[in-house]
Amino acid sequence: MAETENKSKVHVDKMDFYYGAVQALFNINMDIAEKKVTAFIGPSGCGKSTFLRTLNRMNDIIDGTRLEGKVMIDNSDIYSPMTDVVGLRKKIGMIFQKSNPFPKSIYDNIAYGPRIHGVKDKNKLMEIVESCLIKSALWDEVKDRLDTSAMGLSGGQQQRLCIARALAINPEIVLMDEPASALDPKSTLKIEDLINELKKDYTIIIVTHNMQQAGRVSDYTAFFYEGHLIEFGATGQIFTKPNQKQTEDYITGRFG
Amino acid sequence: MLHYWQREIENLKKLILSLGAIVEEQIQRAMLSLERRDTALADEVIIRDREVDSLEILIEEECLKILALYQPVAKELRFVVAVLKMNNDLERMGDLASNIAKRARYLSRKEKIELLSDFIEISGKVQSMVKKSLDALVNTDVMLAKEVLAADDEVDRLTKQMLKRTVNAIEKNPDRTKEFFSIRSISKNLERIADSATNIAEDVVYLCSGEIIRHQSEDFNPEEQHER
Numbered sequence: 001m002a003e004t005e006n007k008s009k010v011h012v013d014k015m016d017f018y019y020g021a022v023q024a025l026f027n028i029n030m031d032i033a034e035k036k037v038t039a040f041i042g043p044s045g046c047g048k049s050t051f052l053r054t055l056n057r058m059n060d061i062i063d064g065t066r067l068e069g070k071v072m073i074d075n076s077d078i079y080s081p082m083t084d085v086v087g088l089r090k091k092i093g094m095i096f097q098k099s100n101p102f103p104k105s106i107y108d109n110i111a112y113g114p115r116i117h118g119v120k121d122k123n124k125l126m127e128i129v130e131s132c133l134i135k136s137a138l139w140d141e142v143k144d145r146l147d148t149s150a151m152g153l154s155g156g157q158q159q160r161l162c163i164a165r166a167l168a169i170n171p172e173i174v175l176m177d178e179p180a181s182a183l184d185p186k187s188t189l190k191i192e193d194l195i196n197e198l199k200k201d202y203t204i205i206i207v208t209h210n211m212q213q214a215g216r217v218s219d220y221t222a223f224f225y226e227g228h229l230i231e232f233g234a235t236g237q238i239f240t241k242p243n244q245k246q247t248e249d250y251i252t253g254r255f256g
Numbered sequence: 257m258l259h260y261w262q263r264e265i266e267n268l269k270k271l272i273l274s275l276g277a278i279v280e281e282q283i284q285r286a287m288l289s290l291e292r293r294d295t296a297l298a299d300e301v302i303i304r305d306r307e308v309d310s311l312e313i314l315i316e317e318e319c320l321k322i323l324a325l326y327q328p329v330a331k332e333l334r335f336v337v338a339v340l341k342m343n344n345d346l347e348r349m350g351d352l353a354s355n356i357a358k359r360a361r362y363l364s365r366k367e368k369i370e371l372l373s374d375f376i377e378i379s380g381k382v383q384s385m386v387k388k389s390l391d392a393l394v395n396t397d398v399m400l401a402k403e404v405l406a407a408d409d410e411v412d413r414l415t416k417q418m419l420k421r422t423v424n425a426i427e428k429n430p431d432r433t434k435e436f437f438s439i440r441s442i443s444k445n446l447e448r449i450a451d452s453a454t455n456i457a458e459d460v461v462y463l464c465s466g467e468i469i470r471h472q473s474e475d476f477n478p479e480e481q482h483e484r
Contacts, residue, residue, distance in 0.1 A: 189259070192260065193259055193260060196260040212327065215324060215325035215326070216260070216261065216325060216326055217260070235325065236317075236321040236324075236325065239321070239324040239325055240317075240320045240321060240324045
């Protein structure tokens with residue numbers, strides 16, 4: 001069992017995952033530490049994104065998928081029939097590769113989530129919008145144009161807006177699927193600095209095919225290959241003395 | 257605001273400075289144990305060398321981690337590389353201090369030797385070199401680092417002088433030859449500490465200017481080298 005020293009936020013036990021008849025994940029066991037950054041790396045098709053999406057039941061929307069084993073968040077089984085999926089996703093924010101702001105104002109993008117969760121008070125909403133934009137390091141750039149369309153922002157700004165939007169519902173876990181792979185180096189650095197700030201308050205899980213990025217931002221790294229969790233450990237250890245030859249081959253670019 | 261890896265580099269700086277502070281204290285206490293014939297103090301120095309060793313390993317691991325995870329460039333790269341090298345030198349200085357303490361322990365049990373007072377000057381010079389090399393690192397001060405380089409010649413001269421005196425003393429008191437060998441060993445250890453301080457100063461120059469100044473003796477004379 002792969003374990004970390006810190007308090008476990010997510011506990012995955014003997015998980016198998018299938019797309020119809022095709023098995024995509026094999027016997028995954030993992031504890032993900034609270035308020036740390038955990039990165040999933042591995043070649044395309046290794047199952048890292050599939051695994052990420054099992055953590056907030058995003059795979060439910062794909063027909064024919066099936067999961068065996070357990071995913072526990074704060075000791076409760078998220079695949080139990082008792083689980084309220086809306087409540088679960090409120091607890092878990094998600095950021096995708098391509099920024100996907102709503103075609104609305106900057107303000108409305110962030111206020112949208114709190115509003116549908118029942119926040120009506122304008123001052124309270126403004127407070128949420130401001131604090132989320134500050135947390136996502138976007139406030140200074142947009143504070144004078146909150147009522148303009150989010151579509152007018154640059155790619156990097158849009159991605160930080162999506163992070164602000166995810167934070168607005170006050171999640172405990174933030175899942176990021178290749179959050180910076182469509183951005184230029186400067187915007188990427190902003191996102192990476194941001195991830196490092198956010199881990200004070202949130203448990204962050206990031207999928208990336210940029211190994212250097214995993215090295216730079218994460219505390220723990222999990223290497224996946226062909227649906228198997230090959231190695232999981234402290235990022236410093238994985239990148240200086242991995243235990244598995246496959247991990248070594250992948251991170252040194254000698255995979256074949 | 258510092259980027260996340262700059263915080264790691266700041267942390268590395270703190271670690272190497274704390275290793276430097278311990279080593280400085282180790283040298284000072286080893287010489288004190290010799291001067292005061294204090295075997296308990298000598299024992300403390302010898303035991304504390306383990307702390308130096310484990311800190312050296314921690315620093316090396318931190319350097320490797322920073323290189324592997326952040327791929328630093330330019331001044332940050334030079335800093336990490338310089339720390340890797342200084343780390344070796346400081347650990348070596350710790351060993352030398354511990355060696356001096358072992359000799360001090362031995363000599364404290366023997367009748368007092370007059371020659372010991374001659375160490376005061378050389379030991380003061382060596383300790384000042386160590387202090388300056390570390391201050392040069394803290395303040396990235398090239399001028400101060402160069403002072404350390406200049407002081408090394410003086411330490412070499414004093415060490416040679418000490419050797420002559422030791423040989424004379426052996427000739428006069430051949431029955432105490434073993435003790436005089438300990439004296440010689442202490443003076444050799446001090447000279448090596450000075451050499452390590454010089455290495456650190458050279459690394460500081462490299463760190464600040466990117467210039468590698470080792471092996472640049474202006475009046476290089478192969479015969480003189482041979483004599484040494």
